[in-house]
Amino acid sequence: IMCASAKYNTRGPALIPRMKTKHRIYYITLFSIVLLGLIATGMFQFWPHSIESASDWTVEKRSVHDVPVVKLPADSPIPERGDLSCRMHTCFDVYRCGFNPKNKIKVYIYSLKKYVDEYGTSVSNTISREYNELLTAISDSEFYTDDVNRACLFVPSIDVLNQNALRIKETAQALAQLSRWDRGTNHLLFNMLPGGPPDYNTALDVPRDRALLAGGGFSTWTYRQGYDVSIPVYSPLSGEVDLPERGPGPRRYFILSSQMALHPEYRSELEALQAENGESVLILDKCTNLSDGVPAVRKRCHKNLVFDYPQVLQESTFCVVLRGARLGQAVLSDVLQAGCVPVIIADSYILPFSEVLDWKRAAVVIPEEKMPEMYSILQSVPQRQIEEMQRQARWFWEAYFRSMKAIALATLQIINDRIYPYAAISYEEWNDPPAVKWSSVSNPLFLPLIPPQSQGFTAIVLTYDRVESLFRVITEVSKVPSLSKLLVVWNNQNKNPPEDSLWPKIRVPLKVVRTAENKLSNRFFPYDEIETEAVLAIDDDIIMLTSDELQFGYEVWREFPDRLVGYPGRLHLWDHEMNKWKYESEWTNEVSMVLTGAAFYHKYFNYLYTYKMPGDIKNWVDAHMNCEDIAMNFLVANVTGKSVIKVTPRKKFKCPECTAIDGLSLDQTHMVERSECINKFASVFGTMPLKVVEHRADPVLYKDDFPEKLKSFPNIGSL
């Protein structure tokens, strides 16, 4: 199995078999042959090859004008036009990609050539700055391979970003003569400006047969869903202008239109909006009388007022992105960069990366016919949502629009996700801005399930050598109706557990697990013997909990299966004098942790504790022989974002015989150690995940004036 995580068998076969001396000569001969073979291979295979490649590639300092010239005969083949019915399963050859442990497609880039027609006239500009950046990004990425035989996806170096800059037929011929063209199978073309006058097709007009198209202006009729990739039209201003992110909130204008060369019909509709709503709507146009030397692309005008572009975009809450001759507009990128919420008015336009990006979170799409209603539609967006959209817009720009590199990598990732869907990037990873990713919680047990009572729980007792006390715990716990199994973790390597016959006879299976090392983390190991979801961790000296208390604890856990449910609660506090966290075990009105001397929790957290504990906490706890319970509280609170549930009034695990614990708890050094643990864990987690609450769970009729014998859990209440 080629899993990335799989452990490989490091023990190979024995290299040298046992042999008798008389075979010595035979072996010497054999080795000589092997040796000669090796030398021969070295000589004939690597030597010439390396010379050739060195001459080809060590010369890095080259100009794009030095690339080889390829002459295209007039009658060289032209690919088919492009098949609208293509989908991944019909036009894409997945066998080229194969199964690989990294789940990454391999992308090959054809080397740069200059194509000329029969008369020596060049077919297009060799390469644009943006396309060069894009190819450089691919080449630097994990997807890249220089081995054409191992490639799954091929990217021609023929630049088709702008259809107007190339000769359609000849470009198609150039594509067709690529060495692995094969009707365009697994070839990826990047195009941002498709179509040309007068009809402006919404997809690249260059015949391309089965090639995938990453296009910048698809309409719903030309976009092959699940095959093509819709990409943004890159705005060179992204690289030139530094617009610092502006905090979300209301802006000076409500609606802004900054596009030049709008169709007069659109412009008159916008002006009607302005007339109706006054100053909150700003409609800009190109400036007519700029002094020389001022770049027209960086200025916008309204009547006599001159505004800097794209800075002015930051002055508005919503920015209109209207279609032009094409559906995709570079202004979308500028608008997102400014953190202005785009209002997209371009019927049938497929938004950039719409396969993975949830545009409803960042933009408002309004049908062209509803333009007159734009103002009231936008008024209906709640202010809190606007603020999120502003942040989201900026995040989309930063992650997927800001550079050709971002565009290239997002495109490849989308194709990669289609080929390895089981390793695909999730919705949240694509869409959540870093701030949300950081503060949000995705509970691994998110489905609201109340586990059936009949399943019961498994009690795990960690013990070292207190056999007598252990046996009492076993006897006590076995009285709890819902106990289904008892597991004793024997943590003493120097002493054998008592013989079978000595153990208390109880009504449920009792298993003893011996450990290899005396470690506290053995208590939280996901033993195969645990067959129930619910685990009760209990120390070998906790004999004071009544059967009612334990059974009630289990019932509470069933209602909160993703939380730690325990008895004595503890609290963390911020010590203002020392500027650090402090552990508190006094009578408080709040709790944020429960002790795991006796606590119910989901078995899954054992798995997390053992395999997914952040940083070195697990080893640290084992080394210090303390704070495994605090670590567990941190872990659970961190993955679920939820508080613990303290059940019943119990404050301490106090019993007549076991003063040791109590003595320890009161010990000052103990408190200091526990406080240190909290500070240590908070720094490893990078945050304080613990949640403080003011409630505890009691039975419904607890302390009510009601006959005790009618209560389900009468025997609860001693502290």
Added chain:
Amino acid sequence: MQTRKKYIFLTFLASWLLLFSFGGHQLRRFAFFSGRKAEARRNWPRWTDRSLLKNFADPKELQSDGDPSLPSPRARRAARLSVYKNSRCRMETCFDFSRCEKHGFKVFTYPRERDQPLSESYGKILTSIERSRYYTPNPEEACLFILSIDTLDRDHLSGQYVRNVDEKIRSFPLWNGGRNHLIFNLYSGTWPNYTEDLGFDIGQAILAKASFYTESFRPGFDISIPLFSKDHPQRGGERGWLYQDSIQPKKKYLLVFKGKRYLTGIGSGTRNALHHIHNGKDIISLTTCKHGKDWEKHKDTRCDKDNVDYEKFDYQELLHNSTFCIVPRGRRLGSFRFLEALQAACIPVLLSDGWELPFAEAIDWGKAAVVGSERLLLQVPSAVRCIHPERVLAFQQQTQFLWDAYFSSVDKIVHTTLEIIKDRLLPHRSRSRFLWNTLPGGLLALPDFSTHPGDFPFYYLQRGSSPSEKFTAFIRAVSLTSSPSQPILRLIQAISGSQYCAQILVLWSCEKPPPPSGKWPQTAVPLTVIQGRRKLSDRFFPYTAIQTDAVLSLDEHTSLSTSEVDFAFVVWRSFPERIVGFPTRSHFWDAEQRRWGYTSKWTNELSIVLTAAAFYHRYLAGEGPAGRGARPHPAPPPCSLPRYYHNLFTEYLPAGLRELVDGLTACEDILMNVLVATVTKLPPIKVTQRKQHKETVPQQVGCKRGDVGTPPAGERSPSPPRSPPAKVKGTAGAAGSRRFSQRQDCLNQLVDWFGYMPLVSSQLRLDPVLFKDQVSVLRKKYPRLEKP
């Protein structure tokens, strides 16, 4: 021995030396030295003149992408209408939005004709629509039309195939070329090609079809629905089979398949290969050749042995005990086993190339299924083995969520279809993918309320936010005196003393005008009196005035102290999606009467929190976001006629059910609890209360049914639990028992409407951490809760 070792060692040494001396630096290129290979990788060159390269487009050209010579946008839109029709339909070219503007999204079903054959499934679909809140019997109001002709089975060999559909359709005056029509279909085409053709011209109608092939699917227009059997329940529906979450799912099998192997014909490519991955251990892939009449004609050498093995395993047993289930195409692309696997929490591994997955416009299948490729069948075992246990666990839970939210009944499938279409009408008021794919799902997160996840009580954790720190108290008053009654004055005083109270609203539900403002007490927080309709479910009508996430719902007779309110609110902030309150009731199954019972006795369990004193999120009975949001028009002046806002209570339920509540006294509590339990699948939360409510029969002055939500004394007195309440009449008068049986009826009617019993019982109560502990009251934060 020694000599031999020496020889071997020397030989190796010599050979390596030689190799290095001849081709030392070339070795770097050798495949073994992958670490070094990266250096030698032939990357895209760094051109010396890269900074001189031209931009791909002139900046000016990029910014002014217009061409005045182009036809006007209006002309282009008009031209588009004639070009993009039928197979190229999109909402903007084939759907008449204007029909939906005046009356909103209303759905009309053609009247059923007597002699018209109607399959069971189509009957259920029509019933679902007629039960929904979008139904209208008036075609003038309708935005969407549903035929009464059964179009589910369009396989002309089938007994349920309806003939001459074209003719019939053409005779309908409303047909209009299929515009704004929705056609449901489960089976299209027939042997041998199973084409997508329905055998009649659907024109511009939206097609909701099972087994949709991507090529014939019109994106953003058609809807892919799952294939469901005629036994699929109308409403309610079975729950999923996942009762427990387990890590490293110790299921017996990793991957299973049991089904037909087609020897010839469409789909045989995949079905014929499935047996290759069978390993008899954790991967079970069983096929049988037995299907159709003449299977023996095509029989091959495997058939006999396969047929024997096939009988050894039970399909249901495999479903229950496997982590992954292969869901390959059959003759058509979709199959029943898709929903079966989903329900069984057996993660579907789809091998059905070109299948447009059910509701893919809304549902993110990547979170619940492995979308495999038919061509890569042999890679499936290793691919699923490599999926991390955490991801498997998430997948399993997601299958259950999706099953329960969108698939478990015909009602859900139909409503999901309608909601997806509704979302297209107003793109700016539609659900984001987040809302569709996060619990509790798109059918329960209504965009009419808000499109902002922060306005719902479900997503605080996922978004890393928390509910607002204040609440709005909402008191329903019915007394008819010209000055407020004593209890309500005390209540207002107590509430306004809470540090978390933002405002108090009094809903004055009598015909008489409310007392003048001078008669109300002076409070630290704003107090507003609104006059409402006199119906019982008034309380749940959201009023624009509520601006906090939390609502404290109260009756004028409720008696609460400030500490109780404070503590309950702090608890609510930990459970914002639930009802958190004081007096509780419970339900039970009355085996004798074979119906659900309702009890107000003191019991060890609770499943209903009375809304006479309860906190809940305003989405559950609140109102749209405040401020400039949510209102298409400027806010109405305060104290004008209340504007009803959308929320779960007012929007999710069809009018018929709301009428039921209005008609039955004191049903609102139960309805509210049932509704919230439907959404959360969790019990409500009871918090501690200083003492029981005052046990007096409230004054019955003025309004009829004056004492809403405050049951009479008889119901309150402590009596032993677990005895069927109907038998104990005790001190409750005739009015009390009538009210009681009404509540019981109401509960049973609601269960019938929802198709299952949503209420969940809890055995706990939340108390302050030091509640009744033997420690000085000075240390306690809520000492007043303990006073006798």
